[in-house]
Amino acid sequence: MYDLGYSRPATLAKALELLQQDDLAQLVSGGQTLMPVLRARLAAPSQLVDIARLDDLRQICTIGAGIEIGAGMTHAEVAASPVVRAHLPALAALAGGIGDAQIRHRGTIGGSIANNDPAACYPSAVLALGARVQTNLRMLDAEAFFAGMFATALEPGEIVTAVHFPACAVACYLKFRNPASRFALVGVFAARLASDEHRIAIIGGGNGVFRWHEAERHLDRGAGVDGLDTVPLDLANFTGDIHGSADYRRHVAKVITRRALTQMA
Amino acid sequence: MSRIELRVNGRNVEVEADGRTLLTHALRDHLRLTGTHIGCDTSQCGSCTVHVDGKAVKSCTILAVQAAGCDILTIEGLASGRELHPMQAAFNDFHGLQCGFCTPGMIMMAIDIVNRHGRPDEATVRAELEGNLCRCTGYHNIIKAVCAGAERMGEMA
Numbered sequence A: 001m002y003d004l005g006y007s008r009p010a011t012l013a014k015a016l017e018l019l020q021q022d023d024l025a026q027l028v029s030g031g032q033t034l035m036p037v038l039r040a041r042l043a044a045p046s047q048l049v050d051i052a053r054l055d056d057l058r059q060i061c062t063i064g065a066g067i068e069i070g071a072g073m074t075h076a077e078v079a080a081s082p083v084v085r086a087h088l089p090a091l092a093a094l095a096g097g098i099g100d101a102q103i104r105h106r107g108t109i110g111g112s113i114a115n116n117d118p119a120a121c122y123p124s125a126v127l128a129l130g131a132r133v134q135t136n137l138r139m140l141d142a143e144a145f146f147a148g149m150f151a152t153a154l155e156p157g158e159i160v161t162a163v164h165f166p167a168c169a170v171a172c173y174l175k176f177r178n179p180a181s182r183f184a185l186v187g188v189f190a191a192r193l194a195s196d197e198h199r200i201a202i203i204g205g206g207n208g209v210f211r212w213h214e215a216e217r218h219l220d221r222g223a224g225v226d227g228l229d230t231v232p233l234d235l236a237n238f239t240g241d242i243h244g245s246a247d248y249r250r251h252v253a254k255v256i257t258r259r260a261l262t263q264m265a
Numbered sequence B: 001m002s003r004i005e006l007r008v009n010g011r012n013v014e015v016e017a018d019g020r021t022l023l024t025h026a027l028r029d030h031l032r033l034t035g036t037h038i039g040c041d042t043s044q045c046g047s048c049t050v051h052v053d054g055k056a057v058k059s060c061t062i063l064a065v066q067a068a069g070c071d072i073l074t075i076e077g078l079a080s081g082r083e084l085h086p087m088q089a090a091f092n093d094f095h096g097l098q099c100g101f102c103t104p105g106m107i108m109m110a111i112d113i114v115n116r117h118g119r120p121d122e123a124t125v126r127a128e129l130e131g132n133l134c135r136c137t138g139y140h141n142i143i144k145a146v147c148a149g150a151e152r153m154g155e156m157a
Ligand SMILES: Cc1cc2nc3c(=O)[nH]c(=O)nc-3n(C[C@H](O)[C@H](O)[C@H](O)COP(=O)(O)OP(=O)(O)OC[C@H]3O[C@@H](n4cnc5c(N)ncnc54)[C@H](O)[C@@H]3O)c2cc1C
Pocket: A026, A027, A028, A029, A030, A031, A032, A033, A034, A035, A036, A051, A071, A097, A098, A099, A100, A103, A106, A107, A108, A109, A110, A111, A112, A113, A114, A115, A117, A119, A120, A121, A122, A154, A158, A159, A160, A161, A182, A183, A184, B042, B043, B044
């Protein structure tokens, strides 16, 4: 790891100031993605600005029928939160299945969506549920926030502060784990929204989280889960690697979608 | 170089180290607490597991400076004198180790599991040990040891 400076500002304003003064400074939240990246010398920030303990980023509350989760809440805290478990049990289950217990004790929702790893779990829930991402500057719709693998609409120096999830009727997240790394080979967040519309968001395809619009329309027409096999799913959403071909991933995505919908019913 | 103040196994200590120093290196190289092991460079094996403010974390995936001001508990902090912690004793009694490389991480994780679950069933222990790899035992005796250690910790509480 290249050497670097470190600061733990006491306020969000101070953190923003540090980022503004130094183009090469980088935020660190749970560090469960960034630390492996730094160890491998894949990045060389001048300093880390640690926002993990900022009170402003560490709340979970209801807002109307939905919930707001502070960017600094760990996967373990989201999984255990009575508010999340009551309002969005599928989201609590998703958080409780990320990585392993040690990773969940430190990794945060803000870091996960800002990083937008194509195999990360949270982006599927954010996109499927039509959540909105609050930053220090603005509120972004999920559709506008994610911009392909490892890319988001965040400007340099912009900080995610919270994620707002609207209420939904019922949802289910399922992932098919790579047996070695245990990361998702493919993951599917299926939801029926409060409006009764269906949403299917898929991760692990390789190009970043995306919605399976054809399946959503199929379900909205009242057609059954069984018919899903013949619904087109664009192969361009998938890439192949040593763990599986694009074709294989697409197949798994269809199987997992069917399982998630069956569990939801 | 910076001065990093840590609280390790109940003692306040100071480490003079680069900002980039991982907690695991501060413990092993600076404080000579070599019970905390390093088994991978991908944050996957869990042999470096310690408690930071009461929670199991991978000490290879956190900087020492990030842990400044926190309470750090390592494998060396468990026994009282010559008397092993009940979880250590259970690993001994149930043959929960062979080469012993994964053992400090397993035991720190096991205690974290008991702290959160009380007396977990076998399925819970297996799921919770997701982040700890063992190349020797096949896990069977580790699971037995964790369940027995949980019983003993419960009896002492
Ligand atoms: C062994 C292992 C297994 C894992 N398994 C899974 C898994 O199954 N599913 C999964 O989804 N993830 C998995 N992860 C990743 C884990 O969930 C990370 O915690 C998460 O992706 C990043 O969150 P963090 O808080 O650790 O972010 P950090 O590592 O601190 O930061 C990640 C990036 O986001 C930026 N950032 C952080 N916070 C903010 C913010 N508030 N605003 C703007 N930018 C910010 C940082 O600058 C950095 O570029 C795994 C990680 C490991 C090491």
